[in-house]
Amino acid sequence: MIDINALKFDKNGLIPAIVQDAVTKEVLTLAYMNKESLRISMEKGLTCFWSRSRQRLWLKGETSGNYQHIVAITADCDNDALTVLVHPDGPACHTGTRSCFTHDLWESETEHPFSYEMLMELIAGRKTEKKEGSYTTYLFEKGLDKILKKVGEECTEVIIAAKAEDKKETIYEIADLTYHVMVLMIEAGISLEDIHKELASRHVIDKKVKQEKMT
Numbered sequence: 001m002i003d004i005n006a007l008k009f010d011k012n013g014l015i016p017a018i019v020q021d022a023v024t025k026e027v028l029t030l031a032y033m034n035k036e037s038l039r040i041s042m043e044k045g046l047t048c049f050w051s052r053s054r055q056r057l058w059l060k061g062e063t064s065g066n067y068q069h070i071v072a073i074t075a076d077c078d079n080d081a082l083t084v085l086v087h088p089d090g091p092a093c094h095t096g097t098r099s100c101f102t103h104d105l106w107e108s109e110t111e112h113p114f115s116y117e118m119l120m121e122l123i124a125g126r127k128t129e130k131k132e133g134s135y136t137t138y139l140f141e142k143g144l145d146k147i148l149k150k151v152g153e154e155c156t157e158v159i160i161a162a163k164a165e166d167k168k169e170t171i172y173e174i175a176d177l178t179y180h181v182m183v184l185m186i187e188a189g190i191s192l193e194d195i196h197k198e199l200a201s202r203h204v205i206d207k208k209v210k211q212e213k214m215t
Contacts, residue, residue, distance in 0.1 A: 004038060008080040014050060015082060019092065022071040022085040023196050024117050028092035029100040031060075033082065038073075045070050047084060066090035116192055119179075124186050139183050147187055150180045 009015050014032040031049040037057050040048040047068040051058040061067030068086035093100040126136035139147050154177035161169040
């Protein structure tokens with residue numbers, strides 16, 4: 001842990017803070033903090049910025065209710081910029097969008113973005129807006145028993161590939177299993193956030209157990 005005094009604020013006493021969703025790592029906004037707003041942020045566990053336009057402290061959510069609960073704050077290698085991981089209560093942008101970064105400027109023709117969240121949205125869309133010829137839609141139409149059968153089959157395929165010590169095939173089969181588990185999650189009304197919270201709670205428990213063993 002570094003001391004707040006080790007940070008390098010600019011000539012106006014400010015440091016840029018990149019705010020990201022703690023679960024998805026999506027960039028929500030770029031704002032600025034001074035020493036006072038940073039201290040408030042750490043004391044309250046809520047993002048507090050310095051508004052350059054209004055020239056005053058600004059606790060995010062104080063008027064909108066869209067608070068950002070801080071998970072961690074990290075400085076870069078030069079100590080002149082911060083990333084702030086948060087659990088947001090609502091949109092980060094004053095326009096009402098989840099993120100302030102919504103205006104596409106350029107996109108590669110060969111490289112394409114991927115996230116589990118995007119895949120979950122696509123799978124969910126195949127359930128609500130059925131698409132002819134879609135394998136995902138087919139699974140939803142067949143129902144829970146079919147989905148469970150596929151999950152079971154893919155588990156077996158992972159075991160066979162791993163037992164054969166075939167890394168490439170194991171990766172392929174784990175990807176298949178992941179997809180089918182996500183289909184099951186949509187069918188069962190389970191979100192990625194639900195899984196994240198469960199794993200996070202286990203991490204805390206594991207941490208406590210390790211500490212107890214050390215003492």
